[in-house]
Amino acid sequence: xxxxxxxxxxxxxxxxxxxxxxxxxxxxxxxxxxxxxxxxxxxxxxxxxxxxxxxxxxxxxxxxxxxxxxxxxxxxxxxxxxxxxxxxxxxxxxxxxxxxxxxxxxxxxxxxxxxxxxxxxxxxxxxxxxxxxxxxxxxxxxxxxxxxxxxxxxxxxxxxxxxxxxxxxxxxxxxxxxxxxxxxxxxxxxxxxxxxxxxxxxxxxxxxxxxxxxxxxxxxxxxxxxxxxxxxxxxxxxxxxxx
Amino acid sequence: xxxxxxxxxxxxxxxxxxxxxxxxxxxxxxxxxxxxxxxxxxxxxxxxxxxxxxxxxxxxxxxxxxxxxxxxxxxxxxxxxxxxxxxxxxxxxxxxxxxxxxxxxxxxxxxxxxxxxxxxxx
Ligand SMILES: Nc1nc2c(ncn2[C@@H]2O[C@H](COP(=O)(O)OP(=O)(O)O)[C@@H](O)[C@H]2O)c(=O)[nH]1
Ligand SMILES: [Mg+2]
Ligand SMILES: [Zn+2]
Numbered sequence: 001x002x003x004x005x006x007x008x009x010x011x012x013x014x015x016x017x018x019x020x021x022x023x024x025x026x027x028x029x030x031x032x033x034x035x036x037x038x039x040x041x042x043x044x045x046x047x048x049x050x051x052x053x054x055x056x057x058x059x060x061x062x063x064x065x066x067x068x069x070x071x072x073x074x075x076x077x078x079x080x081x082x083x084x085x086x087x088x089x090x091x092x093x094x095x096x097x098x099x100x101x102x103x104x105x106x107x108x109x110x111x112x113x114x115x116x117x118x119x120x121x122x123x124x125x126x127x128x129x130x131x132x133x134x135x136x137x138x139x140x141x142x143x144x145x146x147x148x149x150x151x152x153x154x155x156x157x158x159x160x161x162x163x164x165x166x167x168x169x170x171x172x173x174x175x176x177x178x179x180x181x182x183x184x185x186x187x188x189x190x191x192x193x194x195x196x197x198x199x200x201x202x203x204x205x206x207x208x209x210x211x212x213x214x215x216x217x218x219x220x221x222x223x224x225x226x227x228x229x230x231x232x233x234x235x236x237x238x239x240x241x242x243x
Numbered sequence: 244x245x246x247x248x249x250x251x252x253x254x255x256x257x258x259x260x261x262x263x264x265x266x267x268x269x270x271x272x273x274x275x276x277x278x279x280x281x282x283x284x285x286x287x288x289x290x291x292x293x294x295x296x297x298x299x300x301x302x303x304x305x306x307x308x309x310x311x312x313x314x315x316x317x318x319x320x321x322x323x324x325x326x327x328x329x330x331x332x333x334x335x336x337x338x339x340x341x342x343x344x345x346x347x348x349x350x351x352x353x354x355x356x357x358x359x360x361x362x363x364x365x
Binding site: 011017 | 248343347356
């Protein structure tokens with residue numbers, strides 16, 4: 001940063017600073033904390049109503065069966081309805097009410113973790129505020145950014161929101177039970193996903209029928225198997241099919 | 244709609260730099276806005292005026308310079324521009340180009356000092 005006298009009356013300060021620097025710094029601190037405590041973190045992002053909460057409930061049930069200790073932070077603009085739904089299957093669940101803000105920020109995760117012993121957690125699931133644009137810019141210190149879209153949202157959604165879909169490591173298609181009812185062309189949707197993000201892993205799920213839930217749960221905790229903590233033998237549901 | 248968080252961040256970064264340069268009042272803040280960064284410029288302008296009250300940026304102007312999408316084509320080994328908006332494939336070889344080189348940024352490029360006497364003269 002340096003100041004230049006452009007004319008006798010005007011001082012110009014060259015700043016060259018990203019506006020989201022403050023959040024990136026807070027996210028980096030979180031990431032260090034998670035890594036030191038051996039916690040794997042996933043940030044789940046989609047439109048409102050895609051089925052995040054429903055799927056989180058199913059995944060938590062699956063993980064509980066496998067002995068994975070899961071915690072959930074769920075962001076919404078108002079109400080703690082979602083946290084109540086999830087708390088029925090996962091005792092470490094907290095609602096973050098953003099009071100209108102369209103996304104979660106790293107500092108809110110920091111506050112949300114207050115009083116929790118991260119040593120007791122294997123996997124932290126963060127359900128972001130329903131929004132396809134804003135949350136994707138705010139790093140929460142996660143290992144895995146997950147974009148979700150339901151079969152009711154149209155084949156070209158990944159192209160309309162390249163922002164999120166091109167930067168997610170995992171893309172989850174929800175409500176597969178509705179493919180026929182919606183006349184959804186799932187092949188075209190997946191071609192669009194590949195066009196925008198050739199490296200992403202794609203999982204088809206339905207919280208209604210349970211299809212894909214086991215596979216999703218195993219991918220979410222993949223890194224736990226990769227970094228077991230001092231002799232702790234965590235058994236995980238069957239690994240990825242492609243590895 | 245997270246323009247208010249962004250406006251607050253802009254005000255706080257520029258205020259800090261202004262203090263370091265012993266600048267009491269800021270004139271123009273130049274922002275670089277990627278066409279894909281998802282920010283609505285009018286909303287940001289509005290939120291900025293609100294966030295600037297009582298700071299060295301009160302009454303300052305925000306100016307926006309837009310930044311087009313460019314992406315890296317792995318096959319051609321060059322930086323290319325999309326042929327159509329939101330088509331992230333190479334215009335030459337049509338292979339997908341997920342690696343954006345520009346178009347998503349939101350940056351404070353520079354700002355100027357505002358002189359009270361300059362205002363009086365106007
Ligand atoms: N048919 C069907 N409906 C679902 C499925 N998952 C969620 N829903 C319904 O979709 C609506 C929104 O789900 P919710 O989990 O609250 O979405 P969120 O806003 O993304 O958290 C609710 O009415 C759910 O019952 C599914 O797999 N199949
Ligand atoms: Mg929800
Ligand atoms: Zn090419």
